[in-house]
Amino acid sequence: MVTKKPLVINQPEVGKLIRELRLLTGLTQEQFAATLGVTYPTINRWENGRAKPSPLAMEKIETQLHEMGDQGKDLKHKYFSE
Numbered sequence: 647m648v649t650k651k652p653l654v655i656n657q658p659e660v661g662k663l664i665r666e667l668r669l670l671t672g673l674t675q676e677q678f679a680a681t682l683g684v685t686y687p688t689i690n691r692w693e694n695g696r697a698k699p700s701p702l703a704m705e706k707i708e709t710q711l712h713e714m715g716d717q718g719k720d721l722k723h724k725y726f727s728e
Contacts, residue, residue: 668693
């Protein structure tokens with residue numbers, strides 16, 4: 647069985663990534679929260695750097711990036727260290 651190595655991102659950058667991803671998908675914080683199964687205040691805290699996503703939420707974010715094709719690849723390269 648192959649275990650997937652989690653992507654690593656710096657705390658200040660995670661908020662920028664989430665905001666940019668949300669804006670690229672054209673979603674409000676509430677709508678984006680619903681796609682990830684979290685609450686609006688959670689997205690707000692992430693974007694403002696007061697909290698960071700759980701590993702499960704990061705998996706969902708990574709899945710969204712993958713589904714976005716080239717735009718998602720660009721964001722991954724911009725924010726994550728492999």
